[in-house]
Amino acid sequence: MAPKTKYNMVKEQIIEWISSGKVSPGEKIHSENELVKLFSVSRHTVRQAVGDLVHEGWLYREQGAGTFCSDHSHEPKLQSNTQHLTDNGRNIGVITTYISDYIFPSIIKGIESYLTTQGYSLIFACTDNDVEKEKQCLQTMLSRNIDGLIVEPTKSSNYNPNINYYLELEQKNIPYLMINQFYSQLMPPHFVMNDEHGGYIATEHLIELGHEKIIGVFKTDDLQGVNRMQGFIRAFREHEVPFFSDMVITYTTEDQDHTILEKLKSFLTGEDKPSAIVCYNDQLALNVLNILRELDLSVPEDVSIIGYDDSFLAEASEVKLTSVSHPKMDMGIEAAKWIISAVEANGSSTHSTVYEPELVIRHSTAPIKKTTLI
Structure with missing residues (x-):
């Protein structure tokens, strides 16, 4: 197992404080200087970890006052391993390169916010941008009889050795959509940035x-x-x-x-x-x-x-x-709308979207x- 990074160490410890009740909702957490001394890490590492936790909803900031613990008791939290959130018979798989870092929580929250309102179950998995892990994720999705799949490609500029799993999805008439990029060998429907x-x-x-x-x-x-x-x-x-x-x-x-x-x-x-x-x-x-x-x-x-x-x-x-x-969350919402439409139409749409950056x-x-x- 790879050693835990200082960034993840800080994140996981703060989450543990919150989950265990050591820090209560509305309570102020340690200052940036205190966290630097406590964990013996750089200020940059603390800022990145705290910023990520704010983005994921564990913490919130008040201008001039500090950073506080959020009331997270009713919010589902994303895990780094495959997770079946509900069980109502209609399952949508979501595979991303990462789940808990960077822009991915916003994309997943966009997907989740729409799919759950439509009564669909979600199965999450991440590949860590590793093609062997992607293979395992695809095998898991196929074994769970998903109705549709939203995928962020792994190492998308290279040839992907897992193409046969996507062809199996097509053979089984299971629609799939690629986000952020797509495998050129397949030319699938996709939602990407320009x-x-x-x-x-x-x-x-x-x-x-x-x-x-x-x-x-x-x-x-x-x-x-x-x-x-x-x-x-x-x-x-x-x-x-x-x-x-x-x-x-x-x-x-x-x-x-x-x-x-x-x-x-x-x-x-x-x-x-x-x-x-x-x-x-x-x-x-x-x-x-x-x-x-x-x-x-x-x-x-x-x-x-x-x-x-x-x-x-x-x-x-x-x-x-x-x-x-x-577009982050907007991309997630639109991807969720697309996959439900494709599932309920009993076939995959060829529609793709390219977002123009600013x-x-x-x-x-x-x-x-x-x-x-x-």
């Missing part, structure tokens, strides 16, 4: 602020990252900004925690530093922000940063992140300093 355009508008914003030395950091085993990188490169071409060596840094699921951050730190300590960074998502942007602090570089004075997904993390730090929007401008981007050049 991620190429998202990468483009993020980069264009920086170019319009006068930045030319811009690097992009993208996760390339998921199709979202590949498409965002394409938009990043297109913005350079269309605005006739010269390309330069090492303008793109890539990483995969396996090396996202340490390898990519060390690579980025090495790049930022070189002589030819970038003046702006486009990040694969908000989670990465917060990690980049932490590295810049360590290097005594200010955001946006020294380096501008743009995240992606406009998640709760975009406002979890003292530097509020400019970020590309993601740039939410906050405080992490600013015009380039003209005085930096000698």
Whole structure:
């Protein structure tokens, strides 16, 4: 078993305090400084863990007063393992890469909020972006005789070895919908972002602020990252900004925690530093922000940063992140409506939806300093 991360350690301990009654609804939790000392972790780790718990409904913030325990006694909580929430004979499976982190709780809550009002049972599972775990999830779903399936693809930019399970769903006339991305081998119905355009508008914003030395950091085993990188490169071409060596840094699921951050730190300590960074998502942007602090570089004075997904993390730090929007809960609700319609029509619709992104401008981007050049 992999060692527990400090981030998850903090989250799980706070949840345990709440679940055991050590912290009551409406009671203020420890301050940020107290949590840093208590767990011997960085301020960034505490902010990320607390921000996640606020987003999931365990905690709530009051401006100027602090962070408090929510009244969670009537709210179902999402688990990281497969979970059958109710049992009324009509089952919808939901498979995501992750359940309890980042934007996924909002997507799942959107799905859950609609399906449960229509009297459907939900079966949740997550793959941790691992194809072998995806295989296990699909086998579980098929064994439970689901009526429909909503899936977030695992490592969507690669060939998927589990295609036969999706073909089995089709053979059994079980409709399925893919969200966030889709497997190109299947070309199934899907609800996705126009991620190429998202990468483009993020980069264009920086170019319009006068930045030319811009690097992009993208996760390339998921199709979202590949498409965002394409938009990043297109913005350079269309605005006739010269390309330069090492303008793109890539990483995969396996090396996202340490390898990519060390690579980025090495790049930022070189002589030819970038003046702006486009990040694969908000989670990465917060990690980049932490590295810049360590290097005594200010955001946006020294380096501008743009995240992606406009998640709760975009406002979890003292530097509020400019970020590309993601529909999150709306996508979940619309996906739930689609799957019920397909189930009740006794067949899979071919309808797909592409959401157009917008740039939410906050405080992490600013015009380039003209005085930096000698």
